[in-house]
Amino acid sequence: MSLKRNHRDYVKPPRILIKTISCLTLILTLLLAAACAPNTEPYDDCREEKLAFLTLYPGCEARIGATDSEGNTTTREDCDRYLAGIIIGLDYCESLKPDPLLWMESLGRPTRSWDVTNEILLHL
DSSP: OOOOOOGGGOOOOOHHHHHHHHHHHHHHHHHHHHHHSOOOHHHHHHHHHHHHHHTTHHHHHHTTTOBOTTSOBOOHHHHHHHHHHHHHHHHHHHHTOOSOOHHHHTTTOOOSHHHHHHHHHHHO
């Protein structure tokens, strides 16, 4: 009597079992990746708010020289201060970005302050 097994003695698991295990492995991998992903909500909310202010900037330029109901005249310096505030705000938003966010760089999000400035110029 030989202890050696024959390839005919091997019982193949049913295909449905293999597919189920593969599917469960994929689902667990995706759940683990989602659980490990950093929370970017504060960062995203901050950027969205600051970029919304940026859309109002052309209106500031259009009001240069105009006087409001309180008798204040809008100047170029007022608009420059407004834009500087947005840039400072966006730099603050960058500080909220969780580390590491290497995977977000692949989505085209700016990672350095000069990128933020370039993004602002694209919106103008």
